[in-house]
Amino acid sequence: MRDIAWTRSDEATPLYLQLAQSLRAHIDGGGIDPGSALPSERELSEMVGLSRVTVRKGIRQLIDEGVLVSRQGSGTFVARRIEASGAKLNSFTDDTRSRGQDPGVVWIYKSYALPTEEEAAAVGVAPNVRVARLGRVRLVGDEPLAIEHAVIPAIFMPDLDALGDSLYQALEAHGFRPTSGTQRVRASLATQTEAGILNVRHNSEVLRIERCTRIPDGRIVEFTRSVYRGDRYEFVTDLNVV
Template identity: 55%
Template sequence: MTAPSPAPSPAPALRHGLDLALDQASPTPLYLQLAEQIRARVAEGAIRVGEAVPSERELSLIGGVSRVTVRKALDLLLREGLLSRRRGSGTYIAPRIQQSAALLAGFSAEMRGRGLEPGAVWIERSAGVATSEEAMALGLDLGTRVVRLARVRTADGEPLAIERATVPTVFLPGPDSVEQSLYEALAARGYEPARGLQRLQASLATREEARLLGVPTGAAVLRIERRAYLPDGRAVELTRSAYRGDRYDFVAEVRDVRSGPQPRAGS
């Protein structure tokens, strides 16, 4: 007598409590109903950050809707930043990264501190004479040579930001001096930044930025200009970055001015 086959394990959607009781008679489009149910399960903790979302086929079967409907719901949640897609792996509940706007730290150190593996896709490595804008920002004489580094910064393979840095060659001999972390390369030469000034601005991704970051054109980005200084006051770095607005929150501590005089920014 043949032994009975073991009962199949529940589908991932059922394990997450996604019964997908969509109301076919409701005036609300089905893809919006599906997106809202996924949001609710994440808010309840039924699906945790980092967990994979059931496949389009599974969601389609359980919800009794077309895969086109499922795809529209997932695309909406991807644009919102609730989900992230890893090439060749699947779709996951995405964490939001909170970074202190008052912390002077490089991208690599920040990501490692969060248990993520930092990476980079190089766009440009070059050296040349500082432009008038670069010279003014860094307090350089005209004709001073600088290194320019441009790259897409990634965490666990996911693009998060585009960084474009300018560093005087007195601190960084050439563009190949940086393997991954600019700040580690500077520290190795005794030029670790001690303080910095940052300016943040909300903006929209250009077509090229959207292509590099894997987001829709016009998606929210946070533009950050940073000028970093050595203990002796010399400017060592000018970096302009575009961070994905769906993945990043910048936080800063605020204090009651009545508690006493506060140091000025950059002091």
């Protein structure tokens, strides 16, 4: 890591915010690689000539912004930006493992019910046909990155007890893995509940994703609405001249 160049630039701005700004610029300039550990509070304090309380507040500011992540017992690290393909139909689990990371899940709910009018229209079933409702928090390591709410016609998901971390693996086991679909992504702000679950500030930037997928015969197998942390995710699509 290169030494952090820091000088007091604005008497009206609190020192911890000036430090946060300098650290952010240092990281953006390649001074610390994504995934690398930040120096300890003591080392940073000696490096920039500020108290450890001020350094701690500056680091906390960048953690709240998603620039840094804190890992219990390990230290503070520069957050990695995750690039996900916006043109490839893949599961969160498969996508995470392809990057050499460990996916995880915390279930919010998992049950069968009759669909609402909106849900019945979204998955193309009659109002008296049962659906599976799934709500979960998606993790990479121990870090919450997304909240997903899915609706699946029960015929495609006959055994909720057998559903593990990956919805697509469970669908594939029953012969119903989706092969096509439509996905919409829009920018939004985290609600208070979403912010608490994702460990970000209220009104932080998030990406809201609506996905509808189909099996080869054209039937809709999944309707999912997700909220992804905007400070950690980028959806990338390759463009070609037609």
